[in-house]
Amino acid sequence: MTTYISELDVSLNAAEEQMLQSDGFNKINELDLKQRGFNKINVNLNEGAGGYDIYLWYKNGPLAITKVQVSFNYEMTVGLTKAGYTKIEKDLNAGAGGSYLYIWFLKGSGEFDTPIVDIGVTTDATNEAEKFASGWQRLACDLNRNTEGNCIHVWLKREEQTYICDVIATDSYGSDSDYFQKGYIRVDENTNRGAGGAYVFIWYRQTTDPEKALKDLQVSITDSQHQEYQKQDYQRVVVDLNQGTGGNQVFLWYKKRSNPIKAIALLLNQDVVKEYQEAGINVILRNLNVGNKGSVEHLCVYQ
Numbered sequence: 300m301t302t303y304i305s306e307l308d309v310s311l312n313a314a315e316e317q318m319l320q321s322d323g324f325n326k327i328n329e330l331d332l333k334q335r336g337f338n339k340i341n342v343n344l345n346e347g348a349g350g351y352d353i354y355l356w357y358k359n360g361p362l363a364i365t366k367v368q369v370s371f372n373y374e375m376t377v378g379l380t381k382a383g384y385t386k387i388e389k390d391l392n393a394g395a396g397g398s399y400l401y402i403w404f405l406k407g408s409g410e411f412d413t414p415i416v417d418i419g420v421t422t423d424a425t426n427e428a429e430k431f432a433s434g435w436q437r438l439a440c441d442l443n444r445n446t447e448g449n450c451i452h453v454w455l456k457r458e459e460q461t462y463i464c465d466v467i468a469t470d471s472y473g474s475d476s477d478y479f480q481k482g483y484i485r486v487d488e489n490t491n492r493g494a495g496g497a498y499v500f501i502w503y504r505q506t507t508d509p510e511k512a513l514k515d516l517q518v519s520i521t522d523s524q525h526q527e528y529q530k531q532d533y534q535r536v537v538v539d540l541n542q543g544t545g546g547n548q549v550f551l552w553y554k555k556r557s558n559p560i561k562a563i564a565l566l567l568n569q570d571v572v573k574e575y576q577e578a579g580i581n582v583i584l585r586n587l588n589v590g591n592k593g594s595v596e597h598l599c600v601y602q
Contacts, residue, residue, distance in 0.1 A: 301361075301414075301416075301458070302359040302360060302361065302416075303359065303360065303361070303362070303363030303364065303414045303415060303416055303458070304357050304358075304359065304363065304364050304414075304415045304416065304417065304418050305358055305359060305360030305361065305362050305363060305364060305406075306337070306357065306358035306360065306364075307355065307356065307357055307358075307364065307367070307387060307402060307404050307418075308337060308355075308356045308357075308358075308387060309344075309353060309354065309355055309356065309387050309389035309391065309402065310339075310353070310354045310356060311351055311353055311389055311393060337356040337357065337358045338356065338357055338358065338359075339354055339355075339356050340354060340355045340356065340357065340418070340419065340420050341354070342354070342355075342420040342421075342422055342451075343422075344391050344420065344442050344443075344451055346422045346443070346448055346449040346451060351393045353389070353391055353393060355402070355418075355420060355453070357418050362406055363406060363414030363415060363416075363458075364404045364405065364406055364414075364415050365405060365406060365407040365408075365412035365413060365414055365415060366384070366404065366405040366407055366412070366479075366484060367402065367403070367404050367405075367415070367418075367438060367453065367455060368384065368402075368403045368404075368405075368438075368484070368485060368487055369400060369401070369402055369403070369438055369439075369440040369442070369453075369487045370386075370400070370401050370403065370487070371398040371399065371400050371440060371444055371487070372398070372399075372498075374472045374498070375472070375475075375485075375487070376401070376403075377472060377475065377476070378472060378474075378475025378476040378477075378478070378479055379403045379475070379476075379479065381475075381476035381479075382405070382475075382476045382479035382480050383405065384403040384404065384405045384479070385403060385404050385405070386401055386402075386403050387401060387402045387403070387404075388401070389401070389402075391442050392442075392443070392444070392445075392446060398444040398445045400440065400442055400444060402453070405479075407482070409482050410482065410506075411464075411481075411482030411483075411504045411505055411506065412482065413457045413458060413459055413461050413505060413507060414457065414458040415455050415456065415457055415458075416456055416457065416458050417455070417456035418453065418454065418455055418456070419435070419453070419454045419456075420442075420451060420452070420453055420454070421451070421452050421454060422449040422450070422451050423449065423450075424450045424568045424570065424571045425571060425574060427452070427571060427574075427575070428571065428574045428575045428577070428578035428580060429578060430454055431562060431564070431575070431578060431580055431599075431601050432578045432579055432580070432601070434456060434457075434460065434561075435454040435455065435456050436454065436455045436456075436457070436461075436562050437452050437453075437454050437455075437562075437564050438452055438453040438454070438455070438487060439452075439486045439487050439488040439564060439565050440452075440487040440488055441488075441567070450568055459507045460507065460561065461505040461506065461507055461561065462505065462506055462507070462508070462509050462511070462512030462513075462559040462560060462561055463503050463504070463505060463512060463513045463516075463559075463560040463561070463562070463563055464503075464504050464505065464506040464508075464511045464512050464513060465483070465503060465504040465513075466501065466502065466503045466513060466516065466536060466551060466553055466563070467483070467501075467502045467503075467536055467538070468490075468499060468500065468501050468502065468536050468537075468538035468540060468551060469499065469500050469502065469538060470497040470498070470499045470538050470539070470542040470543070471497065471498075472498070478502055481504075482504050483502040483503065483504050484502065484503055484504070484505070485500050485501075485502050486500060486501040486502065486503070486563070486564070486565055487500070488500075488565050488567070488596075490540040490541075490549075490565070490587045490588070490596060491540070491541065491542070491543070491544050491588065491591075491593055492567070492588075492593055492594045492596065493588070493592065493593035493594040494541070494544040494546065494588050494591040494592060494593025494594075495543065495544055495545075495591070495593075496541065496542055496543025496544035496545070496591075497542040497543040499538060499539075499540050499541075499542050501540075501551065501563070501565070501598075503563060509559040512555070512559030512560055513553045513554070513555055513559070513560045514554055514555050514558055514559055514560065515533075515553060515554040515558075515560075516551065516552070516553050516560060516563065516583075516598070516600050517533065517551070517552045517553070517583065518540075518549065518550070518551060518552070518583050518585045518587065518598055519548075519549070519550050519552060519585075520547050520548075520549050520585045520586070520587075520589045521547065525548070525550065528552040531554075532554070533552035533553060533554050534552065534553050534554065535550050535551070535552050536550060536551040536552070536553070537550075540587050541587070541588065541589070541590065541591065544588070544590075544591040544593065545590070545591055546588060546589055546590030546591035546593075547589045547590035549585075549587050549588075549589065551598075558602050559602065560600055560601070560602050561601050561602060562600075562601040563598065563599065563600055563601070564598075564599045564601075565587075565596050565597070565598060565599070566582060566596070566597045566598075566599050567594055567595070567596055569595055569597075572584075572597070575599060579601070580599050580600070580601045581599065581600040581601070581602070582597050582598075582599050583597055583598045583599070583600065584597060585597070585598075
């Protein structure tokens with residue numbers, strides 16, 4: 300019988316456990332998790348940040364987790380809750396002073412749900428390109444977000460090769476639950492990070508059918524590029540990725556033709572652009588925050 304990643308949990312250090320106990324939570328420590336059949340990913344999710352030693356645990360079973368998301372503010376949680384996601388009630392930045400980060404997961408069974416068969420964590424951005432090239436998918440949110448620690452990302456491996464079949468963007472939270480329920484995955488990092496303006500997120504859906512996949516994805520950051528993609532019959536994602544920042548208008552454009560897209564990601568660590576490119580990942584070198592003072596962000600496409 301095929302087994303999948305079926306449960307996720309997080310262990311905290313003694314100080315965090317005592318705090319949770321005082322708030323009425325049942326204590327979950329490493330021994331408890333081992334006795335319940337969980338496997339520990341031996342990577343501290345607060346590596347380099349000076350916070351508590353926090354570890355992600357997983358359990359194999361017949362009912363697959365198909366979606367994993369991260370929230371770093373309250374507004375991001377509302378749609379996840381309405382869509383039936385399970386929240387792990389442990390702040391992944393506990394003791395480190397960064398954003399309040401939580402992991403959420405869903406056991407879906409729809410057209411856009413593909414079982415997750417493996418899960419991992421990286422603490423060094425230099426290892427990311429290799430994982431992309433070997434079929435892993437990265438959660439966009441750095442689990443040390445707004446701390447000075449290592450860049451830490453969770454990675455997922457699915458039962459079958461998946462492809463990006465739909466892409467959208469949002470500049471508000473009102474439709475989040477609808478998109479989650481329709482099978483979309485939110486890229487959990489704001490394309491306006493550090494720039495002010497609206498919280499803008501890219502979303503996508505996955506398929507196992509390469510014939511339904513997007514085959515090209517581009518970014519326009521100038522009027523001339525906008526006109527160029529229109530003339531080439533690209534489809535535009537209507538939300539400006541720079542909404543409300545005062546910077547250039549930035550849009551996503553896509554086509555459906557040969558060479559299907561397997562994964563997309565946002566890249567904020569500019570030190571690893573070359574390694575991504577050498578691994579065959581297309582880093583679109585057009586800053587999504589062009590014209591404002593936000594973080595330099597590039598869209599990556601793996602085909």
